[in-house]
Amino acid sequence: QQHAAPAGFSSSAASCTAWKWDLDSEHKCNVRRISVQELIKEFKSGLPPLYHEPLLIFNENNDYTAPSPFTGCTHSVFEAKSSLENITRNLPENFNVTLSSSNSFSAHRRTIPLTQYLNDTLSKETFPNQLSNETWYLFGETYSDDWQQMMAEFCLPPCQTCTKELCALAFGIGGKGSGVQWHTHGPGFSQSIHGRKHWVLYPPHQKPTYDPDYTSRYWMEEIYMNLDDEKKPYECTLFPGEMIYFPDNWHHATINLDRYTAFLSTFTTEHGF
Numbered sequence: 001q002q003h004a005a006p007a008g009f010s011s012s013a014a015s016c017t018a019w020k021w022d023l024d025s026e027h028k029c030n031v032r033r034i035s036v037q038e039l040i041k042e043f044k045s046g047l048p049p050l051y052h053e054p055l056l057i058f059n060e061n062n063d064y065t066a067p068s069p070f071t072g073c074t075h076s077v078f079e080a081k082s083s084l085e086n087i088t089r090n091l092p093e094n095f096n097v098t099l100s101s102s103n104s105f106s107a108h109r110r111t112i113p114l115t116q117y118l119n120d121t122l123s124k125e126t127f128p129n130q131l132s133n134e135t136w137y138l139f140g141e142t143y144s145d146d147w148q149q150m151m152a153e154f155c156l157p158p159c160q161t162c163t164k165e166l167c168a169l170a171f172g173i174g175g176k177g178s179g180v181q182w183h184t185h186g187p188g189f190s191q192s193i194h195g196r197k198h199w200v201l202y203p204p205h206q207k208p209t210y211d212p213d214y215t216s217r218y219w220m221e222e223i224y225m226n227l228d229d230e231k232k233p234y235e236c237t238l239f240p241g242e243m244i245y246f247p248d249n250w251h252h253a254t255i256n257l258d259r260y261t262a263f264l265s266t267f268t269t270e271h272g273f
Contacts, residue, residue, distance in 0.1 A: 018127070020221040029236035031201075031244065035060045036158055040069055047159040047245060049270035050187065054201055055245040056236050057158070057189075064241040073155035075241060081153060082171070082193050084122075084260045088114060090150055098141035102180050103132035103213050110136060117173070122259050126177035128218040135215060137180065139172030139265075147171060157189040157243060157266050166269040173262050179216035179255035182208055188267040190254075191243035195261030199244055200224070200233040202251040208233065216253040238263075 033056045039047060047055070059066075064075040081090050088095070097117055101108040117138060126135055142151070151169050156162045167188075179197075184204070190197075200220070202208050210219050224232065237257065238244060246252055248270065 018125075020225055029056065031056045031199075031234050031236040033058065033236075037069055039158055043160075045160050046070060046162060047157075049159075049161055049268075050248055051245060052247060054199075054234055054247060054250065056238070056242060057245065058242045062239075062241065068155050068158070070158035071155055073153070075155050078151070078154045078264075079193055079240070081150070082262050082264075084118070084194070084262075087262075088118070091146055095146065097138050099136040099138055100140060101133045102135045102137040102178060102215065108133065109141070121173060121175035121178075124175060126175065126179075126215060126217055128215060128221045130215055131213050132181050132215040132218075133213040135178065137172070137174055137178055139174070139180070140170050142169070142171040151264065154264055157191070157245070159189070159245075159268060161268050161270050162189075162266065168267040170265045170267065171262070172265070173260070174256040175261070176256060176259050177215075177217045178261075180253060181212055181214065181216050181219065182210045182251055182253045184249050184251050186267060187246060187248040187270050188265055189243050189245050190238075190263055190265040192238035192240050193262045193264060194240055195256060195258030196240070197238045197261055197263055198235065198255045198257060199238065199246075200235045200253050201246065202233050203247075204249045204251070206251070208251055208253075210253075216255045219253060220255055 031054045034042075035058055037060050039057060059075075064079065067074050080086060091114065095114045096111050097114045098109055098111050099117065151171055154169060156164075156167060161167075198220070210223065236244065
């Protein structure tokens, strides 16, 4: 199944000639797609805990200006707040961000001004030959009071344990070609706010072959392209507004396809319910 771009979507990416696949048309989506409206009809109180398969969740007609039928929250409010034009206005002046390395372990940290990170992100592309343990990425270090205030108007996903008390939110920004190499953790959701983000996933028993210090783009271009069809992962590209549910302990990796790719992950508490 091909995943067509929503009507009116325009990629800000430059020429794709350096990539080994066409960013706009070739990636299939073999993850089950379900609208928020259909999901609520199927699960009246939201997605149940520890759901068994990944889902790509979207709004009917790709309309993210109307209030969510699950929470009543309007996605476009946070979308505007986190845009490239507005994000620095919604955080303190001279705001610093903590970056982590984009390998499987996210082991290293560094702190720089947000404006410097944005300039670097917009001006540089992550290439397959770069090592992920030497590539810096904003994600997972957004738990301060300033970040919490920034994320206060984010619309929580449609799940039974998606409450402020049972969720941890993590905001991220990546540039074209960036992402995180294969890793696992507990269940949750990730929503693309700006730009496109490609996801690849395998179930817990099917661990992919990869080098944890190589980039996810390297895996996509050098490993994925040579896999037999029956060995390829679950995969889908998220367009702005769309979200993915990643089940508990599923292997997954991500790759950002546009110069300004902003996203927010909701890590849920689903065990014991």
